[in-house]
Amino acid sequence: MPLKFFRTFFLVAVLLFVCEPIFSQASNPKDSSYVSEILGRANAQNDPEYFIKSMDSVIAYSQKRKYAKGIAIAYWRKAVSYMRLSDAENAELFIKKNIAFTKQNKLDKYLAETFLFASAFHNQTADYVAAFSDASNALKTSLKMKDSLFIGRSYLQIGRCYSLKPDHAKSEESFKTAIAIFRKINNIPQLRDALSELAKIYVDKKEYPTALKLFSEAEHTAPEIPIDIFRLPHLYGNIARCYNEMGNNKMALDYYLKTLELTEQLGPGMMVIDLTTRTLVGELYIETGQYDLAEKYLKEALELAKVTNTLDDLRILYMDFSALYKLKKDYKKAYEYHELYVTYSDSIMNRDKMEALEDLSVQYQTNEVVSKNKLLQKQNALQKANAEKEQSRKNAWLIALSGALLLLVLGGWFYYRNNKQKQAIAALERNHIKQKLLITQMNPHFIFNSIENIQGLIYANKPDSAVDYLSKFSTLTRQILEHSNENYISLFDEVQMIKNYMAIQQLLYDNKFDYTIAVEEAIEQESLFLPPMLTQPFIENAIKHGLNNKAQGGMVNIRFYLEQNKLLFEVLDNGKGFDGQQKQTNHKSLAMTITKERLVNYTKNKDFVVQTDNVMDGTSVVGAKVRFEIPYIYEN
Template identity: 40%
Template sequence: MSRLLKWAAFLWPLFVFSMSYAQDSRIDSLLTALKNPKLHDTTRLRTIALFRDQYYTGADKNYYYLSKVLGDLAYKKYQQKSTNAPKLQKKYTMWLGSYYSLLGSEYFKKPDHEKGLFYFDKSIAFHKEAKEFKHMHFAMISKAALLTKLKRYDEAIPNVFQALKYFESHKDEVYAEDFAYAYYSLAYVYLKQGKFEKAIEYYEKTLKCYQEYDKNNYVDYHMGKTRSRMAEAYFGMKDYEQAMRFSQQSQQLIKGMNDATLEIENLCRIGMVHLERSEMDQAENIFRQALALQPSETTILAEEAFFHGNLAMGRLYAEKQDLSKAAFYTEKALSIAQTINEGFQLTDASKQLYDISLRRKDYKRALEMFQLQQKLGDASKIEASKNAMAQQQLRYDFEKKELKLKLDAEKKEAAQRNWLIALSGVLLLILLGAYFYYRNSKQKQAIATLEKNQIKQKLLITQMNPHFIFNSVQNIRNLIDRQKNDDAVKYLDEFSVLTRQILENSNENYISLDEEVAMVKNYLSIQQLLYNHKFNYAVRVADDLETDSIFLPPMLTQPFIENAIKHGLSHTGVNGMIDIRFFLDAGKLCFEVTDNGKGFDANKAASNHKSMAMNITRERLVGYTKNQDFAVHTSNLQDQDGNVVGAKVSFEIPYIYEN
């Protein structure tokens, strides 16, 4: 890069000095300087491009002459691919792609449009080979403009939108002027389709892009071109005021920029506005200014501008009743249309000349124009048929190409995805291994904790069993001492059954509610016998409880029942009542035991006995629920007068449900 700047600094004074000479002398000076053997070919190519863009525009033939010099050098170096380094080969490929794009633009301005399409396709191919996708999409936009010129809109639009899609997804490498080029081309498609409002929308986007740049000749020129096209759209909408305003703005911006073709277009449009307003003198004056201009190079665009100018003059004189001059200018317009072989222009000119010939009573010429219109009509039908077939074929080719690109992209994505899946798989295996190791450790800890809790629970039960057995043996002894041998035997039988139940359940972590209720009833019957039937009891289980599916820790309720019998009914002579309930409350299994004794205050005053079984049971409940604040709810039962008529104990039982 530094070498390029060095040579550019060396060559530029020579270019500036040569400005005082004619164009040929200036180019000769450039070509002489480029013969310096110390210059690298990439420097030569860049210098040619800088010189061309500095001193010439696309309206000047020398612009295309220098482009050919650049293209010949690029092609020569491209052909030496076997000896070129990869980076150099890429640069020569890029330059060649740019040259073919310019060549396509050159044929755009000539009647040979098929060559223009051919060179745009070559430009696209070379830029793709160099992986220069930005410039490849520029060439696609240029191709779309030419397709629009040929009214092949279905082929033009996908090219523009594909380029816009690329620009949107690569904003880091795309400038505002690039978007402007795409918007301008898309607007041109809509303009030629007669969708004027849509065209204006995209021309406004084009102007907005150019407004982001500092004001200079390049920006002014392109803003002038854009405003000219907007004026054309407004004229098509019959908004003549806006058409006039934008045409005049375009004229001011392109003044002195050597684009006579665009000036002719603007002047003709301004003249047509005057003509629509019946301002004949102003219109004639403007049309004469337009036809007096001479483009530096004869192109199809210049010919089209002159066509519109002569056709407009013909219409002007026809409305002024000067039929001779009307026929003269319309004949010139028809001659131009025949030269450039544009069907719709031939149609417009032949129709106008037909009307003028009839008014002049030149029936022979009128018949010739009528026959020409008939011929053009048949030709247009044939051409439409051909175009329809061509468009179908091109659409098929385009979709086929798109499919291939999509499949190639999918293959590439699949390869990347496979690598990603493989790496993800390895990472997932590592994570799963770490997770299972962590979970295994946690499970071992949980199992150890559970086993510890189960051992503790069993230990608590074993602490409680001797206490219960001790109490029962004492009760049997009391019966024997009181010589109630039959009761003692009956008590002993029932006690043996209960003892077997307790021993069996002591080895279980959970027993069914059905088994718990059976054990409670057996225990109550023994206690009833011991207390000489001083009390009755009731064990109620709620209907919505499935007693064979609900499992709870064994021996949780017995100490509270024992406490209700022993302490709650200690001062009751007869008609004692123990009421036991198992029920669900908000999905929680609850136990409740009530008695009709003296209540808790009376019990406390009467006895200082401390129930070991109840303390053990509370500790078990805390262990099962993991709740240190677990509470056993106690309260006195009162009658309407506020007298204590009994006591109630309730708590939540931890349980599991098995279906």
């Protein structure tokens, strides 16, 4: 199930409940009463657009009465309402307005409240650095006030920020600190939230009994104090996720359906949670083979996704529909939805590329203006020098100085031109290597064999196998083309590409071999980045040449591991070893040469060595092993 949906589900709920009303600070009873009355009517409507209009009335009244706290409340609640309407731009605007306003008027509690909401908002918009900064500012303000409730809530929000990194140890520590504070001051609603957040960490750690115990405490603690109905969808969604990961589909479905009952009751403000839950229910019904029910809930989710018009939601739903219709053997619809999925995937990629292109365009235009200014400055200086030269033609010292200056400018110009040429040549060489690598990866022999296999499966009336093979081949082709434009990709992406490649190779070679891919447990695959497609030529060599004497029973073991903080790659086969291998083809020699060039370029080590050894059993050769170091970047 897509992690993105879980994240959206939980973050939207956090946005709605991270803030507590604090307008009771108001010093003027009449003003406080007026604001309370407006808020009460707006809450009863449960309509974000009505709430925004009501807050405009509060702002007008408070400005007239010079009631600063009323304005702070209205700004904050408008930000919440815009977020419920998925209007991130206006939500961000009123967050910034309220931070500036509460700082100016020394309204520390309102400032802390706004920082807490801003942190939740920035987590929702994936600006995790800003989210953590906001949560830290909330804690700093709360400590200054010595307010236990706000200190606890700040630790709770800091824990949420850590959970998205994810850093389970620090998020668990923050949640436990918040729980201890809420128990001490006996704040039941906040205690329930903190218990639920801590339970989610144990779900991520797959410690399900502990998670369910914490969820149960959150649901049943202090039964005399009812749970806020707006918090229930968040709690039930978390419990459903836990049961789903445990494989208890019945309990997961029960809690998802409870969540839907609540979102229908609470209205438009719960649209995003409603969309997410219907999608998850549809996926659960696919998993349990109840395809008609899955189709019903996915169609309902699709209608909501078209309203929110979120590309990622639409992309995931089209992927789900494609999988559903494939299972129902409606291959026409499966193909149509797969095409929509690909189109929306490309749209998301193109959107990101266009944003990057716009940034580059701004940088280019800025640099162009700076260059023109410098050029004008040089032209003015030259004109001034010429005027001085004309006036003091007979002055030998000035002539000599002008000559020296001219030589200096020419020397600098030639140096600059030579340096730019070197840079251009180096860039061309890198692009040339990249293109050669792409050509090597996508060699015609491999492509033709793949297409012939797909054709054979179709002629053999095996549409499921053909679709599966075509899907793997399409995914691998897309991965190779996309990653060829990147200098670094995550180890996780590299492993996924190897898996697709090996699955296709197994089909090409009639499953005459098996394979394993092992990554050392200590390695964080999504945080470690390496140059793409360094390993493929060596893996292909192990299959094509190392196992060419094996009709069956071949084995290829692939391993990534750390040794003295160096990332090492190793491929081992049980073929005839290097002494018995035939001379490599030109294509494979080209691949090895290109890979060696890339490794030398990345490591800046001209003596870089790829270690090759035979695997021995006594005096007999029982296989071959290739090992080399891969340069990498670690990003926390």
